[in-house]
Amino acid sequence: MESPKKLRIALDAMGGDYAPGREIAGAIEAFQASREQVDIILVGDENAIRQQLAIQKAEHLPFAIAHASQVITMVDSPTAALKQKKDSSLAVAMRLHKEGNADACVSAGNTGAVLSAATLILGRIKNVSRPTIGTFIPAENGTCLLLDAGANVDCRAQQLYEFAVMGSLYVQLLKKKDRPTVALLNVGEEKTKGTEAVLEAQKMLSASALHFIGNVEGNDILKSKADVVVCDGFVGNAVLKFGESMPAFLKSRLKRFSSRGLLNKLAVGITVWPLKASLRDMDPNEEGGVPVLGVNGVTIIGHGNSTEKGIKNMILRAAEVARSQINQKIEAAVAEKGL
Amino acid sequence: MESPKKLRIALDAMGGDYAPGREIAGAIEAFQASREQVDIILVGDENAIRQQLAIQKAEHLPFAIAHASQVITMVDSPTAALKQKKDSSLAVAMRLHKEGNADACVSAGNTGAVLSAATLILGRIKNVSRPTIGTFIPAENGTCLLLDAGANVDCRAQQLYEFAVMGSLYVQLLKKKDRPTVALLNVGEEKTKGTEAVLEAQKMLSASALHFIGNVEGNDILKSKADVVVCDGFVGNAVLKFGESMPAFLKSRLKRFSSRGLLNKLAVGITVWPLKASLRDMDPNEEGGVPVLGVNGVTIIGHGNSTEKGIKNMILRAAEVARSQINQKIEAAVAEKGL
Numbered sequence: 001m002e003s004p005k006k007l008r009i010a011l012d013a014m015g016g017d018y019a020p021g022r023e024i025a026g027a028i029e030a031f032q033a034s035r036e037q038v039d040i041i042l043v044g045d046e047n048a049i050r051q052q053l054a055i056q057k058a059e060h061l062p063f064a065i066a067h068a069s070q071v072i073t074m075v076d077s078p079t080a081a082l083k084q085k086k087d088s089s090l091a092v093a094m095r096l097h098k099e100g101n102a103d104a105c106v107s108a109g110n111t112g113a114v115l116s117a118a119t120l121i122l123g124r125i126k127n128v129s130r131p132t133i134g135t136f137i138p139a140e141n142g143t144c145l146l147l148d149a150g151a152n153v154d155c156r157a158q159q160l161y162e163f164a165v166m167g168s169l170y171v172q173l174l175k176k177k178d179r180p181t182v183a184l185l186n187v188g189e190e191k192t193k194g195t196e197a198v199l200e201a202q203k204m205l206s207a208s209a210l211h212f213i214g215n216v217e218g219n220d221i222l223k224s225k226a227d228v229v230v231c232d233g234f235v236g237n238a239v240l241k242f243g244e245s246m247p248a249f250l251k252s253r254l255k256r257f258s259s260r261g262l263l264n265k266l267a268v269g270i271t272v273w274p275l276k277a278s279l280r281d282m283d284p285n286e287e288g289g290v291p292v293l294g295v296n297g298v299t300i301i302g303h304g305n306s307t308e309k310g311i312k313n314m315i316l317r318a319a320e321v322a323r324s325q326i327n328q329k330i331e332a333a334v335a336e337k338g339l
Numbered sequence: 340m341e342s343p344k345k346l347r348i349a350l351d352a353m354g355g356d357y358a359p360g361r362e363i364a365g366a367i368e369a370f371q372a373s374r375e376q377v378d379i380i381l382v383g384d385e386n387a388i389r390q391q392l393a394i395q396k397a398e399h400l401p402f403a404i405a406h407a408s409q410v411i412t413m414v415d416s417p418t419a420a421l422k423q424k425k426d427s428s429l430a431v432a433m434r435l436h437k438e439g440n441a442d443a444c445v446s447a448g449n450t451g452a453v454l455s456a457a458t459l460i461l462g463r464i465k466n467v468s469r470p471t472i473g474t475f476i477p478a479e480n481g482t483c484l485l486l487d488a489g490a491n492v493d494c495r496a497q498q499l500y501e502f503a504v505m506g507s508l509y510v511q512l513l514k515k516k517d518r519p520t521v522a523l524l525n526v527g528e529e530k531t532k533g534t535e536a537v538l539e540a541q542k543m544l545s546a547s548a549l550h551f552i553g554n555v556e557g558n559d560i561l562k563s564k565a566d567v568v569v570c571d572g573f574v575g576n577a578v579l580k581f582g583e584s585m586p587a588f589l590k591s592r593l594k595r596f597s598s599r600g601l602l603n604k605l606a607v608g609i610t611v612w613p614l615k616a617s618l619r620d621m622d623p624n625e626e627g628g629v630p631v632l633g634v635n636g637v638t639i640i641g642h643g644n645s646t647e648k649g650i651k652n653m654i655l656r657a658a659e660v661a662r663s664q665i666n667q668k669i670e671a672a673v674a675e676k677g678l
Contacts, residue, residue, distance in 0.1 A: 140591050150526050154534050187489050187576040195493050195573060218580030222588040234534060235577050237526040238570070241557030242578050246585055249561040252479050253617035264613065271610040274603065278592035 006037055007319045010102035013044035014071045014089040015109025016311070017304040020044055023108070024052040026311020031061060033312060038319050041102055044068050044089040068092035074304055078112035082120065090114060094121040097297050104298035104318035106289070108306040114299065115151055115292055122297035125327055127334040131294035132163050133301060135240045138281045141224040145171055149290070150237035157200030160184070160230050161208070165333045166293040167228040168210050173324040174317075175227075179211045183226035185235060186215035197232070247282065250275070288313020291321055294330065298322045345376055346658045349432040349441035352383035353410045354448025355650070356643040359383055362447070363391040365650020370400060372651060377658050380441055383407050383428040407431035413643055417451035421459065429453060433460040436636050443637035443657035445628070447645040453638065454490055454631055461636035464666055466673040470633035471502050472640060474579045477620045480563040484510055488629070489576035496539035499523070499569050500547070504672045505632040506567040507549050512663040513656075518550045522565035524574060525554035536571070586618065627652020630660055633669065637661045
């Protein structure tokens with residue numbers, strides 16, 4: 001068997017909250033895990049990167065370094081920062097990809113800036129009106145791809161339709177799920193419910209070749225009623241962030257219970273084990289970032305607080321996405337109304 | 340001290356999933372808990388009600404019965420059912436209230452139908468463009484009133500503003516919280532984020548006399564960042580239902596963990612106690628329903644599967660709301676832009 005083509009991944013080494021340390025550590029893990037099938041380009045301040053490589057005893061590894069003198073921070077305004085910081089690690093990494101010197105770009109930096117950079121530098125796929133990012137929500141049976149997760153707060157039917165097409169292809173190609181089920185998030189299962197955009201999208205999806213199962217409600221996401229759940233970014237963002245706050249809420253409640261006596265404390269001590277084990281896959285680092293769908297290229301965005309494992313999984317995921325050739329399929333599918 | 344005026348509550352005895360048994364049981368509990376300060380009118384099929392009173396050995400209690408020959412079911416279309424079933428227990432109860440023969444109406448029936456009945460029969464409060472229902476979400480410090488929770492899927496800024504005014508007054512009067520904090524649910528804390536309606540509502544709320552703290556995100560709800568969180572009904576409904584599905588999700592995960600060996604099973608057995616105790620207030624029966632805000636009258640809506648305790652708390656809450664004279668205050672506050 002022919003070994004797959006070696007892929008080059010440009011990693012924004014300055015993006016995350018713990019950059020460049022975690023980024024370098026993640027790159028090392030990805031290099032090892034990929035059995036050297038991935039070439040990683042570390043993008044950012046060369047001195048800082050070399051220093052980290054020395055600290056992590058990884059100077060001998062065959063990483064390329066692309067110097068970038070600036071960093072877009074988490075508090076920067078995405079569009080302003082992209083204009084003002086032309087030599088940011090993010091912009092340099094994205095341009096490496098655009099110019100064909102990398103097959104994908106990976107960043108755990110400012111989400112808005114990564115999305116903007118991908119859209120502005122790589123450009124949109126033909127026929128796609130708005131790029132989107134989704135989120136993987138761990139559900140009862142596997143994960144559910146909820147999209148849009150905040151990139152587009154106001155959406156027309158056409159955009160919801162495109163999200164469905166792109167999400168379905170992503171789950172099919174990357175999660176190896178044949179004919180993923182697609183649903184519209186709505187306030188009820190009845191066909192007459194929802195906003196105008198949702199009602200119109202419902203018609204478009206019903207007429208498409210997607211495996212559209214109709215409307216689902218907020219409580220159907222965790223029940224795994226659909227592999228892909230489509231909504232506008234305002235709704236998706238609210239649901240995603242609400243869900244992300246559940247573990248901390250649970251923890252604070254258990255802490256309060258624990259403070260009410262020794263027996264309570266003991267019980268909570270035991271509780272931690274099954275809870276952590278049961279909810280392990282709620283750690284976004286397992287998924288390793290989410291793709292920007294709808295741009296001419298491969299971009300994976302991760303949480304600012306991604307762990308080494310998170311960064312590693314982002315890099316490996318980027319390589320997989322690049323191999324999947326999803327973008328050609330998106331272009332064709334959106335044009336053919338999903339057929 | 341003068342004892343407060345005895346209030347008359349019309350209870351839709353046929354509304355909930357376990358009607359009329361649970362409704363009657365809840366009425367008995369409410370009667371006892373109110374120290375006879377509440378007169379309850381049981382509305383529905385007289386035979387069925389008398390039979391239940393006999394079964395529950397409560398024939399001697401001073402309940403009034405108002406016969407209604409029809410029932411609006413959970414699967415009925417709200418508006419169609421209200422037109423076709425003029426003698427439904429819900430419509431009869433609401434008319435008793437409208438005509439001054441009851442001070443409030445309580446129902447655990449079809450939420451859409453209760454909302455429609457309240458709006459059509461009682462009418463809107465002057466200056467309120469759309470009645471709303473909210474939901475109480477148990478948060479780290481007390482509950483958060485999230486509204487709208489699904490009544491209005493598409494909202495203009497004026498409506499979001501009105502929700503904020505009404506929600507703030509409700510929390511102030513019924514939860515005895517001085518100057519409740521009010522926030523807009525948004526995709527970021529920055530003032531420039533959000534849809535047009537949200538951006539405009541932000542300006543209106545900033546200029547109002549409400550204790551407006553700006554934008555919050557989905558993960559701020561459980562953190563108790565604000566007492567009242569305002570959003571359109573599409574978003575509120577998605578968040579509410581997603582949250583409601585968390586306990587079942589947790590249960591299914593723990594069950595899976597438990598099936599992996601005796602030690603796991605034992606640990607989960609212990610886990611159930613702290614978890615249940617910690618999350619007790621997530622039971623909506625503790626709150627006892629939510630008010631329809633913005634109508635000329637007092638209507639409390641409960642879950643279809645409300646327990647006896649839930650029905651009891653709905654009745655007691657209805658009496659409290661009626662005593663609070665909230666509607667006069669809403670009319671004045673909305674007119675004065677919250678001042």
